Amino acid sequence: MHTQIFQVSTLYGAATLAAALDAGLFGPRERSRRLLLVSQNAAVPETALRLDEMRGHGPLAGRFDEVVSWNEAISPYHPSAWGPRGNDTVLWQRAFRLLWGIEERDTVELAVESVQANPARALTAIFSESAVDVYADGLMSYGPTRERLPLTVASRVRRLLHLDLVPGLRPLLLSEYGVEPVIVPDEAFRAVLDEVARDAADDPLLAPVRTEAPTAVLLGQYLAALGILTAAEEEDLHVRMLTGAVRAGHRSVLFKPHPTAPAGYSAVLAKAAADAGVRLTVLDAPLLAETLYHHARPELVVGCFSTAMVTASAYYGVPVARVGTGLVLDRLRPYQNSNRVPLVLVDHLVPDLERDETPAVLGAAPESLAPLVRTTGFCMQPRTYPALREPAEEWLRERLADSPAGYFPALRLAELGLPGSSPGTRARVRAARARRKVGRAVRRTGKG
Numbered sequence: 001m002h003t004q005i006f007q008v009s010t011l012y013g014a015a016t017l018a019a020a021l022d023a024g025l026f027g028p029r030e031r032s033r034r035l036l037l038v039s040q041n042a043a044v045p046e047t048a049l050r051l052d053e054m055r056g057h058g059p060l061a062g063r064f065d066e067v068v069s070w071n072e073a074i075s076p077y078h079p080s081a082w083g084p085r086g087n088d089t090v091l092w093q094r095a096f097r098l099l100w101g102i103e104e105r106d107t108v109e110l111a112v113e114s115v116q117a118n119p120a121r122a123l124t125a126i127f128s129e130s131a132v133d134v135y136a137d138g139l140m141s142y143g144p145t146r147e148r149l150p151l152t153v154a155s156r157v158r159r160l161l162h163l164d165l166v167p168g169l170r171p172l173l174l175s176e177y178g179v180e181p182v183i184v185p186d187e188a189f190r191a192v193l194d195e196v197a198r199d200a201a202d203d204p205l206l207a208p209v210r211t212e213a214p215t216a217v218l219l220g221q222y223l224a225a226l227g228i229l230t231a232a233e234e235e236d237l238h239v240r241m242l243t244g245a246v247r248a249g250h251r252s253v254l255f256k257p258h259p260t261a262p263a264g265y266s267a268v269l270a271k272a273a274a275d276a277g278v279r280l281t282v283l284d285a286p287l288l289a290e291t292l293y294h295h296a297r298p299e300l301v302v303g304c305f306s307t308a309m310v311t312a313s314a315y316y317g318v319p320v321a322r323v324g325t326g327l328v329l330d331r332l333r334p335y336q337n338s339n340r341v342p343l344v345l346v347d348h349l350v351p352d353l354e355r356d357e358t359p360a361v362l363g364a365a366p367e368s369l370a371p372l373v374r375t376t377g378f379c380m381q382p383r384t385y386p387a388l389r390e391p392a393e394e395w396l397r398e399r400l401a402d403s404p405a406g407y408f409p410a411l412r413l414a415e416l417g418l419p420g421s422s423p424g425t426r427a428r429v430r431a432a433r434a435r436r437k438v439g440r441a442v443r444r445t446g447k448g
Contacts, residue, residue, distance in 0.1 A: 056196030
């Protein structure tokens with residue numbers, strides 16, 4: 001018997017896997033036993049919305065022979081924190097094979113998300129002989145790998161399955177290991193999204209959407225939870241989205257807050273909508289944003305850098321516009337933050353609503369995009385992509401003056417010795433390094 005384990009933590013990720021299965025990217029179903037391994041990675045999993053509580057979970061789960069819980073399997077540990085000790089992996093594999101009914105002689109394949117982080121990292125360590133496929137369900141697939149993988153894992157990764165959100169742009173993720181990117185076909189993914197939307201058609205929470213018929217959708221991301229913005233700044237960001245939509249002529253607007261956003265966000269936005277004389281519908285429901293696009297048929301989707309903005313354009317033909325990317329780029333720390341490439345992509349491709357740029361349906365990647373992404377990726381992870389230094393230097397010499405300041409801060413360029421940094425900044429960087437070196441030497445001496 002051959003067993004395939006598909007690790008997933010979001011409904012969007014489950015939809016991506018379902019589309020890959022439907023497209024035959026994991027072979028015929030009758031040849032394998034398929035387990036959907038669900039992980040709830042929220043800070044307090046017991047209080048967070050479970051995947052099986054979201055509309056559309058049922059049809060997706062039907063593609064698998066069994067659905068099992070990673071949280072239950074490793075309880076009381078947290079999925080983002082737990083991993084096996086090196087000498088315990090054989091025992092853990094035996095335990096999980098017994099728990100999930102996998103015979104000792106059965107071969108196992110893994111399909112995981114975020115292979116450099118738990119729970120995927122734990123799974124690949126436990127099933128140490130298994131081939132690994134990585135699937136990426138958003139814009140982060142175009143960015144660099146966050147951390148180096150152990151060679152014992154990197155050598156087993158066969159493919160990076162990703163959505164073609166920016167046609168013509170090749171993902172940087174895992175490219176340093178020679179992993180080939182494979183596109184999950186658009187038609188397969190759109191068919192799965194339609195299936196999820198049909199499953200939610202009778203949801204009473206959609207009634208206000210049908211009644212108010214909003215023409216614009218605003219997407220919240222809850223950036224305050226990540227420490228990028230303050231709560232007040234994020235509330236203001238949502239109001240700015242509303243103001244831009246109203247200025248573009250929309251009188252009925254829907255706001256979809258992030259599932260973990262506080263209720264106060266909606267209250268501030270409701271007051272702003274009342275002051276502007278527009279109808280505001282707040283849909284705080286366990287539904288994908290794509291389900292809203294299916295049922296509401298909006299004429300505009302506004303966000304900061306959410307992947308759901310790009311899916312609105314790529315799969316539903318809805319014009320999109322951005323608000324606040326410049327502010328978030330200025331606040332994003334450290335430079336290696338994985339949200340940087342999604343931010344740069346949206347900032348570069350999507351019209352700015354506050355500058356009265358016309359919302360648009362995005363097309364294929366312009367020629368300017370790939371060099372920009374590669375340069376950003378090198379500045380984020382220079383040790384991982386040393387071959388990109390020379391083209392990054394060339395790009396910076398030719399294009400830095402024309403790029404937004406938030407893309408390549410002078411301090412980061414100085415740290416890496418790249419064009420665009422001033423002699424004064426480079427001197428401060430050298431002085432700071434010297435102080436840290438002296439400090440480490442003093443601490444070592446003190447310990448001695």
